Every structure is written in structure tokens, then in C-alpha cells.
Amino acid sequence: MADRLTLTIDGRQVSVPPGTTVLAAARLLGINIPTLCHLADLTPEGACRVCLVEADGVRGLAAACTLPAAAGMVVRTNTAAIREARALVVELLLANHPADCNACQRNLDCELQRLAADLGVRAVRFRGERRRYQPDDANPFIVRDNEKCVLCGRCVRVCKEVQVCNVLDWTERGFASKVTPAFDTALDGSACVFCGTCVSACPTGALAAKPLYEAGRPDKKVRTTCPFCGVGCNFDLNVKDGQVVGVTSDETSAVNGRLLCVKGRFGIDYVHSPDRLTAPLVKKDGAFVETSWDEALGLVAARLAGIKAAHGPDAIAALSSARCTNEENYLLQKFMRAVVGTNNIDHCART
Numbered sequence: 001m002a003d004r005l006t007l008t009i010d011g012r013q014v015s016v017p018p019g020t021t022v023l024a025a026a027r028l029l030g031i032n033i034p035t036l037c038h039l040a041d042l043t044p045e046g047a048c049r050v051c052l053v054e055a056d057g058v059r060g061l062a063a064a065c066t067l068p069a070a071a072g073m074v075v076r077t078n079t080a081a082i083r084e085a086r087a088l089v090v091e092l093l094l095a096n097h098p099a100d101c102n103a104c105q106r107n108l109d110c111e112l113q114r115l116a117a118d119l120g121v122r123a124v125r126f127r128g129e130r131r132r133y134q135p136d137d138a139n140p141f142i143v144r145d146n147e148k149c150v151l152c153g154r155c156v157r158v159c160k161e162v163q164v165c166n167v168l169d170w171t172e173r174g175f176a177s178k179v180t181p182a183f184d185t186a187l188d189g190s191a192c193v194f195c196g197t198c199v200s201a202c203p204t205g206a207l208a209a210k211p212l213y214e215a216g217r218p219d220k221k222v223r224t225t226c227p228f229c230g231v232g233c234n235f236d237l238n239v240k241d242g243q244v245v246g247v248t249s250d251e252t253s254a255v256n257g258r259l260l261c262v263k264g265r266f267g268i269d270y271v272h273s274p275d276r277l278t279a280p281l282v283k284k285d286g287a288f289v290e291t292s293w294d295e296a297l298g299l300v301a302a303r304l305a306g307i308k309a310a311h312g313p314d315a316i317a318a319l320s321s322a323r324c325t326n327e328e329n330y331l332l333q334k335f336m337r338a339v340v341g342t343n344n345i346d347h348c349a350r351t
């Protein structure tokens with residue numbers, strides 16, 4: 001089998017390895033084919049039909065995300081018939097979608113909304129039965145609103161293929177099709193680990209992070225590194241009125257892509273907790289009382305020196321933390337070895 005094949009897309013030739021889809025080949029040429037159910041890190045599903053193209057020898061319009069490129073293939077991505085078909089697909093999706101965009105957490109960040117704008121879908125001509133579901137919000141982390149679901153299956157595939165939890169899948173068939181945990185239960189009580197990767201993959205407001213759902217649109221996003229462990233995942237703190245209101249992941253992150261654990265995605269509310277220690281505490285007469293850093297550090301230094309003098313340096317040990325930076329961990333082992341004089345240094349991540 002040849003290791004490259006050449007096809008023509010919109011009059012331009014491109015060579016790709018066998019197995020490449022027409023969508024991927026078009027993107028190599030910088031040709032934009034709209035997609036909805038497609039995510040580059042997931043198995044192509046061909047569910048939404050937004051990526052329709054014409055290919056000589058292929059009957060009707062074909063989904064570019066699942067159509068394999070073939071040698072000599074001639075593809076068109078932007079004819080009037082294609083634009084009309086794509087717009088019709090989006091119009092049909094909107095016909096069965098709540099029209100509450102202004103109140104939706106994904107307003108201006110919704111892929112369905114953007115597709116409608118890009119494809120010129122200004123009004124919906126179709127009226128008929130609408131799906132009616134109650135949102136599932138009986139957990140602290142994720143709001144699942146099946147009325148906003150476009151059945152793209154991105155959450156199903158990301159849960160299965162990337163997070164490998166297999167919590168979400170299809171239930172019912174035809175008009176009643178919907179995405180749910182097994183036996184159509186709520187997320188709370190299913191095998192969900194609340195990593196929120198499905199939220200990051202959802203193109204609409206069908207899956208939303210509850211903190212952000214309740215806070216409304218953030219003012220800005222600030223890229224930072226998760227403080228919870230040594231993996232160093234990157235995420236965006238969502239900030240509103242000077243307060244951190246939630247976390248979103250970004251598939252372009254070099255460390256973790258769209259993946260985060262439940263702590264990184266949902267455990268950041270401690271930042272503004274009134275229970276946080278803001279001053280050192282020293283135990284006096286059996287109770288902790290606030291004190292100055294000078295007094296606290298002086299007390300620690302005196303006690304360590306006293307123990308070392310009475311029992312030797314190996315009577316002292318330090319346990320470092322994955323929640324510290326590399327530099328802080330380096331400093332602690334240096335302090336124990338060079339100042340205290342012991343090799344009794346360990347790290348919580350080694351457990």
C-alpha cells in the first residue's frame with residue numbers, strides 16, 4: 001500500500017497517509033469544514049452531519065469527519081447544496097433546543113450558537129414536539145440538562161475513550177434518545193468520578209460545571225497550574241468581580257489537555273474560604289492563638305535546635321508535599337541535609 005495518497009479538495013491537491021479523513025486532509029489545506037460531533041482526540045462518530053461535503057463517486061453528501069480520503073478523490077466543501085444542507089441540520093437541531101441562550105451559561109461560547117451564526121440560520125421554520133427533561137443537578141459538581149443536548153456523543157466518547165470510565169451512554173432510541181448514566185439514573189449515584197471531562201467536551205450548555213452555572217459569565221480567564229499535586233495540570237481560573245468562580249480546562253494544555261481530576265476542576269473554592277489560615281498559630285495554654293511570623297519561626301527554630309542538641313539531627317524528620325513547588329521541595333531537603341544534618345526527608349507523593 002502506498003504510504004501517501006493524493007486527493008483534490010476545492011481544486012487544491014493534498015497528499016496524506018492512508019486512513020486520513022477528508023476532514024483532516026481539508027484542515028491540512030487550511031479549509032474550514034464546520035463540525036459539531038467531531039473532536040480530534042476522539043473516534044469519529046459521524047453523528048451530526050454538519051461536516052457534509054460532496055465527493056465525486058460518493059452518493060449524496062458525505063460526512064467529511066468519517067469519509068476516508070482516497071487516491072484521486074475530488075471533493076468540494078462549499079457549494080450551495082452543501083451550505084443549504086448544513087444549515088438545515090443546524091435548523092433541525094435548533095427546532096428541538098431551548099431558546100434561552102441569553103440565560104445559558106454557554107452563551108457566546110456555544111458551538112451550536114456559533115454554527116447557526118456562521119451558517120446564516122436566523123430563524124427556525126419547524127414546529128413540533130419538543131423533548132422535555134428536568135435538569136439533573138443533584139450533585140455538587142455538574143448540571144446535566146438533556147433539553148440542551150444535541151446528541152453529538154462527545155461526552156459519551158470522551159468518558160469511554162479518554163477518561164475510560166464508561167459512565168455515560170445512550171438510552172432509548174429515535175426521538176427519545178438521550179445520554180444518561182446506566183439505567184437512566186442521576187450522575188450522583190452512578191459510577192461517575194466527577195472529573196468533568198464530559199463538561200469540557202460538551203459543545204452546548206447540556207453539561208455545565210455547577211459553580212460556573214451558578215455564577216454566570218466570568219469576566220476573564222487566567223491560565224495557571226493546578227496546586228493539588230505534582231502532575232502540574234494547566235487550567236483556566238474563571239474570574240468574576242475579582243473572585244475565582246470556577247475552573248475550565250483547555251485541550252491545548254501541553255500537560256493534561258482537557259483532562260482534570262475532580263479536585264482540580266471543582267476543588268478550588270477554598271481560595272476565598274473564610275476558614276483559611278492567614279497568620280501563623282502558636283499553641284499557648286492548650287489553645288492555638290494567632291501570632292507574628294517572627295515569633296512563629298523563632299519558636300520553630302529554637303525547638304528544632306533544642307531537639308538536635310538533646311537527641312542528635314536524626315531525631316528530626318521532614319515530610320514534604322506535592323502541593324509545594326519543585327523549588328520549595330528542593331529547599332526543604334536542602335534545609336534538612338545542610339542545616340539540620342539528617343537525611344530524614346520524604347515526600348507525600350511517594351506513598
Ligand code: FES
Pocket residue numbers: 034035036037038045046047048049050051052063064065066
Ligand atoms: S462533525 Fe462530522 S458528522 Fe458531526
